[in-house]
Amino acid sequence: MAKTSLAVLESALRERKLDRTLSSAVRAGEAAEAGCTPTTVAPLDACLRGGLPRGQLCEVAGAHGSGRTTLALQLLAGVTRQGEMAALVDTNDRLDVASARAAGIDLDRLLWIRGYATAQAEQAQGALSALERAIKALNLVLQAGGFSVVAIDLIDVPAAALKRLPFTTWLRLQRAIEGSDTTCLLLVAEPLARSAGGLTVSLTGRASWVGSGHSRRLSGVAMSARMQSPRRYASGDVAFGALAVDA
Amino acid sequence: MDGNLFGAMYAAERSAGDVLLAVAREFSPRIASPSIEMHRDPREILMDLSGLTRLFGDRHTIAAELRRTAADRGLQVRVALAGSRTAARLLVHHRPGVTIVDPGHEAMAVGPLPVEALQIMCGGQTDAGSARQQAGPDDSPDALIQTLRRWGVRTLDAFAALPSADIAARLGQRAVRWQRVACGEDLEPLVPAVPEERFEQALDLEWPIEGLEPLSFVLGRLLEPMSAHLERRDRGAAVLHVRLHLVTRLVHERSLQLPVPMRDARTLRTLLLLDLESHPPPAAIDRVVVAVDPTPGRIVQYSLLTRPLPTPEQLSTLMARLQALMGETRCGAPAVVDSWEPGAFTMKPFAPRELEPFRLVPDDSARSGQAEPQAPSVALRRFRMPVIARVVMDGGQPGRVTTERRGIAGGRVVTCAGPWRTSGGWWVDSAPRAAGARVSAPSRPGTRASWDRDEWDVALADGVTYRIFRERDTEKWFIEGLVD
Numbered sequence: 001m002a003k004t005s006l007a008v009l010e011s012a013l014r015e016r017k018l019d020r021t022l023s024s025a026v027r028a029g030e031a032a033e034a035g036c037t038p039t040t041v042a043p044l045d046a047c048l049r050g051g052l053p054r055g056q057l058c059e060v061a062g063a064h065g066s067g068r069t070t071l072a073l074q075l076l077a078g079v080t081r082q083g084e085m086a087a088l089v090d091t092n093d094r095l096d097v098a099s100a101r102a103a104g105i106d107l108d109r110l111l112w113i114r115g116y117a118t119a120q121a122e123q124a125q126g127a128l129s130a131l132e133r134a135i136k137a138l139n140l141v142l143q144a145g146g147f148s149v150v151a152i153d154l155i156d157v158p159a160a161a162l163k164r165l166p167f168t169t170w171l172r173l174q175r176a177i178e179g180s181d182t183t184c185l186l187l188v189a190e191p192l193a194r195s196a197g198g199l200t201v202s203l204t205g206r207a208s209w210v211g212s213g214h215s216r217r218l219s220g221v222a223m224s225a226r227m228q229s230p231r232r233y234a235s236g237d238v239a240f241g242a243l244a245v246d247a
Numbered sequence: 248m249d250g251n252l253f254g255a256m257y258a259a260e261r262s263a264g265d266v267l268l269a270v271a272r273e274f275s276p277r278i279a280s281p282s283i284e285m286h287r288d289p290r291e292i293l294m295d296l297s298g299l300t301r302l303f304g305d306r307h308t309i310a311a312e313l314r315r316t317a318a319d320r321g322l323q324v325r326v327a328l329a330g331s332r333t334a335a336r337l338l339v340h341h342r343p344g345v346t347i348v349d350p351g352h353e354a355m356a357v358g359p360l361p362v363e364a365l366q367i368m369c370g371g372q373t374d375a376g377s378a379r380q381q382a383g384p385d386d387s388p389d390a391l392i393q394t395l396r397r398w399g400v401r402t403l404d405a406f407a408a409l410p411s412a413d414i415a416a417r418l419g420q421r422a423v424r425w426q427r428v429a430c431g432e433d434l435e436p437l438v439p440a441v442p443e444e445r446f447e448q449a450l451d452l453e454w455p456i457e458g459l460e461p462l463s464f465v466l467g468r469l470l471e472p473m474s475a476h477l478e479r480r481d482r483g484a485a486v487l488h489v490r491l492h493l494v495t496r497l498v499h500e501r502s503l504q505l506p507v508p509m510r511d512a513r514t515l516r517t518l519l520l521l522d523l524e525s526h527p528p529p530a531a532i533d534r535v536v537v538a539v540d541p542t543p544g545r546i547v548q549y550s551l552l553t554r555p556l557p558t559p560e561q562l563s564t565l566m567a568r569l570q571a572l573m574g575e576t577r578c579g580a581p582a583v584v585d586s587w588e589p590g591a592f593t594m595k596p597f598a599p600r601e602l603e604p605f606r607l608v609p610d611d612s613a614r615s616g617q618a619e620p621q622a623p624s625v626a627l628r629r630f631r632m633p634v635i636a637r638v639v640m641d642g643g644q645p646g647r648v649t650t651e652r653r654g655i656a657g658g659r660v661v662t663c664a665g666p667w668r669t670s671g672g673w674w675v676d677s678a679p680r681a682a683g684a685r686v687s688a689p690s691r692p693g694t695r696a697s698w699d700r701d702e703w704d705v706a707l708a709d710g711v712t713y714r715i716f717r718e719r720d721t722e723k724w725f726i727e728g729l730v731d
Contacts, residue, residue, distance in 0.1 A: 063710075063711075064710075064711045064729055064731060065710055065711040065712055065729065065730060065731055066731070067731060068731055069626035069628055069731040070625055070626040070731065072626075073626050085556065085557075085599055093631050094628040094629060094630070094631075094728075095581070095629070096590070096626065096627040096628065096629040096728060097581045097582070097583055097592035098583060098590075098592075098627075099625070099626040099627045100581065100626075101583050103626065107580055107581050107582055107583070108580055108595075108598075108599055108600065109580075109599045110580060110581065111578070111579075111580065111597045112578070112579065112580065112581045112594070113569055113573055113577065113578050114573065114577040114578070115573070115577075117630070117631045117632055133572060133573060136572055137569055137572055137573055140565060140568050140569060140572070141565065141569075144557065144561055144562075144564075144565040145557065145561075146556060146557035146561065146562075155628070155731070156628075156654065206706075206710050207625075207662075207704075207706055207712040207730055209662055209664065209706075211664075216662070216663075216664040217664045217704070218625065218664055218704045218712065218730065220625055221625055221730070
């Protein structure tokens with residue numbers, strides 16, 4: 001009798017999609033069913049079981065020079081090359097369009113929302129800070145739907161400003177994309193949102209060089225990543241080696 | 248008895264078309280107008296007056312009313328009323344004053360007219376015109392008239408009296424149709440000209456309103472019937488106009504150019520409100536007028552094979568919201584420009600296109616010539632305004648980089664590569680940029696269009712790699728961005 005009741009209860013929870021809220025770990029294969037967005041970096045995708053999960057809030061964190069922007073542009077390039085749309089909320093207006101194009105992004109499919117550089121932000125209209133404005137823009141894009149990846153660049157936002165944001169901000173964003181095909185990606189210096197369903201990729205990296213003397217040039221970024229996911233969607237460390245590039 | 252009744256009016260002045268149309272509209276909604284059908288004589292107008300006897304009285308009264316109304320507008324007209332349009336048209340051209348034909352006597356009325364009268368029936372949306380369309384472009388009655396003249400046929404009744412079978416045998420079916428015209432018969436029913444529709448809604452407010460929230464309700468009330476009207480006519484709005492009559496007797500007017508024809512009332516209202524949020528009226532509003540420039544509706548074929556993009560309505564609303572939040576020039580699709588200028592780019596409206604159904608991955612040409620990268624490319628985080636730096640040279644290379652900028656630690660240079668010298672824009676040195684130019688300023692201080700500099704990639708002791716440059720004319724150093 002008790003077993004029957006338990007089965008009925010589990011079935012009801014599953015039907016109402018409450019089981020994911022109650023359980024702590026994702027079942028094997030569930031992530032693949034939900035779909036994921038490949039980063040197009042093969043070792044990382046292998047470790048992530050295909051890429052970043054859709055419908056979840058993910059983070060790429062790291063210090064300056066660790067390759068966060070490079071990885072994000074790779075992700076956006078993969079998505080736009082598949083004919084899907086992506087958006088980038090550029091809080092401090094840091095995107096280098098030439099780098100984006102070199103990464104292979106189909107620029108026509110990238111919605112670029114430019115914030116203001118620090119000096120401009122002080123003169124920006126209204127009382128809204130650049131960060132609040134960017135979060136509002138992110139929310140609008142997520143609510144509109146239709147974008148496979150929506151990334152927000154918070155790398156150069158002072159930590160003090162980020163800490164002033166209510167923590168419910170991230171819960172609200174997570175709620176906005178839950179069940180959708182959108183991956184929301186935060187580019188941050190330190191892990192920030194700690195989404196239960198998403199994951200955090202912490203990067204460390206250093207530029208690598210080729211040649212010597214006057215023929216020396218920047219060749220790429222050697223990166224290593226540590227995956228953290230509260231639900232053990234993916235975890236572990238992976239090193240990509242130097243990503244060869246044209247400087 | 249109240250059968251078919253058609254009226255024709257004819258004025259001597261060639262510029263009388265608009266007045267004739269206005270007079271005719273006062274009497275009947277079913278009008279074949281020369282000003283609408285441009286291929287007909289603008290001095291003439293034809294209308295369906297069936298049933299009007301119950302309103303005005305007998306045919307003579309109607310004809311007299313028509314002439315009087317035209318005279319009130321300063322126009323002297325001929326009027327012919329008959330049971331067929333053909334008879335009315337033939338008679339109004341050849342008889343002055345008022346001509347009334349009793350029902351069933353059309354053939355008798357037009358009979359005395361010369362066969363040359365058939366020429367006026369050539370062209371237009373008339374019975375003879377229909378005959379002409381079926382017979383071919385060279386179906387002018389001239390050849391027929393000449394033939395009839397040779398046969399000694401001078402009038403329409405003489406032509407009508409000829410045996411139809413013999414006419415068909417000698418001159419073909421085309422001549423038989425002309426013979427029916429000569430009898431005053433209509434070959435096809437009247438196709439009334441549809442008046443040009445205005446998609447406009449207005450509302451006079453009892454009390455002036457201030458602020459966008461009450462205006463939102465008013466706009467919704469105006470846009471919903473307009474949207475229904477557009478849908479009935481299979482039209483969409485290409486341009487949306489709103490005129491706000493203010494209590495200061497000024498008119499606050501805004502026009503929105505829509506990216507695609509749309510007619511969803513909620514979308515239109517949102518777009519208007521977002522625009523008015525950026526450009527609010529300076530005073531309270533007395534009267535609201537909303538109008539659209541109509542255009543044929545959009546026909547969309549969705550694909551089963553590609554992921555659907557958001558609808559233009561959704562994208563337009565999103566872009567309007569984002570532009571209201573971030574600024575009009577801060578949202579769009581980035582695009583590279585044909586220039587070596589460091590950091591040059593332009594912004595385009597965000598309008599992603601659908602992929603071709605059987606080419607899920609766009610080819611190189613579809614991606615504007617972008618080649619698929621063989622290896623990931625290092626990204627530069629660019630400071631839109633370069634950061635002023637102090638650089639100590641060591642052996643001809645940067646040895647130490649420091650700056651006042653918070654967040655950039657600076658320090659000893661561990662590894663560097665360069666210099667790479669670039670220059671350009673010297674031919675427009677110090678020339679101001681054209682107003683409204685979309686090309687963003689290069690990432691350097693000042694507003695000069697030229698650049699001449701040496702670039703270095705430097706890795707500092709803290710592990711961060713920066714791109715720095717030295718302006719050759721001022722010898723000043725800047726940090727352009729950092730590799731991340």
